[in-house]
Each structure stands twice: as structure tokens, then as C-alpha cells.
Amino acid sequence: MGNLSAVTIIIIAANIIISYKGFSDYSFFDKYKFQVGAVQRGEQIRLFSSGFLHADNAHLFFNMFTLYFFADVVITLLSTxxxxxxxxxxxxxxxxxxxxxxxxxxxxxxxxxxxxVMGVIYSAILLQPGMSLYMFFIPIPIPAYIFGIGYLLYSIYGMKNRIGNIGHDAHFGGAIGGYLITLILSPWLFKTNLLMIGLLAIPILILFVLRRMGKM
Structure with a gap:
């Protein structure tokens, strides 16, 4: 992990350039951020453009730093x-x-x-479930699949209780995207990592059961 491929450099550069444009130009930021009313009026570009804007330097750094560590796993095991x-x-x-x-x-x-970024993380977990993650506040390695399941369960809790100024639903949706798209692109995982596929599906099923019961 941690090697920078050309495509990762391009994505990180695009995020930095567009985010810094948004930092200094509020009208640009306001025009391209995700906003429910604007999307419903037909401005679907915001569904994508908002993913290249950030609230501040810390937000930008954390996302790009995380992408730097996980992108190469997916690129190496799949393709650019x-x-x-x-x-x-x-x-x-x-x-x-x-x-x-x-x-x-x-x-x-x-x-x-x-x-x-969450989609890339979950793709990497599916492709290399044996890898371990190191968290800033925990000095011991955590198995990637434990992190994956735990984070999705925390995201459900955060969505339900609206914890912090965090888009828990976007994190969860990204994780679902990484999970489903990776399985579509790599059906061989059903033969090699079926147990892991099932384990990572549990919090996804919990979310939709809760939604169907009207508790989300």
C-alpha cells in the first residue's frame, strides 16, 4: 500500500485544485456542492462535482491521505x-x-x-481481506474486515442519530458502491472470499431492514 500510480495522482490533484477553488470562491463552491433542492431541479452535475469539493484543509487532507493508502491495492489487484x-x-x-x-x-x-474513498476502502477489503489497518488512536493492527463491518454499523448509528456534521449516508452509500461494483467486476471473489462477502453484507442488510421498518 501507499504507492502512487498516475491515476491516483490525477485524482488527488483534481481534488486539491477544485477544493482550493471552492475555498476561495464561494459562488463556485455553492454552484457545485451537493444540495437536495438543486439536484431535484435538474442539476445532476452536483452528484459528481460535490465529490471534488471539501469543507476545509483537514477534510481534504484526510480523504486524500486515506485514498493514497488504499488506491494501489485496488489498482494492483484489478486495473486502472x-x-x-x-x-x-x-x-x-x-x-x-x-x-x-x-x-x-x-x-x-x-x-x-x-x-x-469509502468505496475504494471496501473494494480493497474485499480484494485483500487479510490486510490489517492501523488507526491513529489504536496502536495495534485491526483486521480490515472488522474495520469494514464496524464502520458500516457506526454509519447506521450516525445516520439514525445525526451524529456530528458528517455525511454518514454518503459514506455508507460509497461503501455499498465499492462492495457491489467490485463483486460485479470480480465474480471470482464468490469462490475465494464467500464468507467475507457475507459478513460485509450484514450491515448493508441491517440498514435496509431498518429503513423498511421506518426506523431510519
């Missing part, structure tokens, strides 16, 4: 084109899940590459 499909598909799925959960909140808005 498939990585791009996963990145952009997860970005879109994150925005669409936000739209679904906030469709009656006309002024709800969000920015950030978190959905796309």
Missing part, C-alpha cells in the same frame, strides 16, 4: 480502469443514498470525496 469505475461509481452511489435519505430536506447540502 476498474479502479476508476469503482471510485466514480462509489461517489455516485454515495450521493444517491444521501438524496434518498434527505429527499424531503430541500436545503440539505454536503461536499467531500468520502463516498468515493
Amino acid at each position: 480502469m476498474q479502479f476508476l469505475i469503482i471510485y466514480l461509481g462509489s461517489l455516485l452511489l454515495g450521493s444517491l443514498l444521501s438524496l434518498y435519505f434527505h429527499k424531503n430536506e430541500y436545503h440539505y447540502s454536503a461536499v467531500g470525496a468520502s463516498g468515493a
Whole structure:
């Protein structure tokens, strides 16, 4: 992990350039951020453009730093084109899940590459479930699949209780995107990692059961 391919450099550069444009030009930021009312009026470009804007330097750095560590796993085990499909598909799925959960909140808005990055993380977990992750506040390695399941369960909790100024639904939608698109692109995983596929599906099923029961 941690090698920089050309496509990763391009994505990180695009995020930096567009985010910094948004930092200094509020009208640009306002025009391209995700906003429910604007998307419903037909400005679908916001579903994608919002994924290249960030709220501040810390938000931008954390997303790009995380992408730097996980992108190469997906590129190496799949391909550059498939990585791009996963990145952009997860970005879109994150925005669409936000739209679904906030469709009656006309002024709800969000920015950030978190959905796309979460998709890359979950793709990497599926492709290399034995890898371990190191968290800033935990000095021991955590199995990737434990992190994956735990993070999705936390995202459900965050969505339900509206914890912090965080787009938990975009994170969750991105993770679903990375999960589904990777399985479509790599059906051989059903033979090699069936147990992991099932485990990572559990929080996704919980979310939709809760939604169907009207508790989300």
C-alpha cells in the first residue's frame, strides 16, 4: 500500500485544485456542492462535482491521505480502469443514498470525496481481506474486515442519530458502491472470499431492514 500510480495522482490533484477553488470562491463552491433542492431541479452535475469539493484543509487532507493508502491495492489487484469505475461509481452511489435519505430536506447540502474513498476502502477489503489497518488512536493492527463491518454499523448509528456534521449516508452509500461494483467486476471473489462477502453484507442488510421498518 501507499504507492502512487498516475491515476491516483490525477485524482488527488483534481481534488486539491477544485477544493482550493471552492475555498476561495464561494459562488463556485455553492454552484457545485451537493444540495437536495438543486439536484431535484435538474442539476445532476452536483452528484459528481460535490465529490471534488471539501469543507476545509483537514477534510481534504484526510480523504486524500486515506485514498493514497488504499488506491494501489485496488489498482494492483484489478486495473486502472476498474479502479476508476469503482471510485466514480462509489461517489455516485454515495450521493444517491444521501438524496434518498434527505429527499424531503430541500436545503440539505454536503461536499467531500468520502463516498468515493469509502468505496475504494471496501473494494480493497474485499480484494485483500487479510490486510490489517492501523488507526491513529489504536496502536495495534485491526483486521480490515472488522474495520469494514464496524464502520458500516457506526454509519447506521450516525445516520439514525445525526451524529456530528458528517455525511454518514454518503459514506455508507460509497461503501455499498465499492462492495457491489467490485463483486460485479470480480465474480471470482464468490469462490475465494464467500464468507467475507457475507459478513460485509450484514450491515448493508441491517440498514435496509431498518429503513423498511421506518426506523431510519
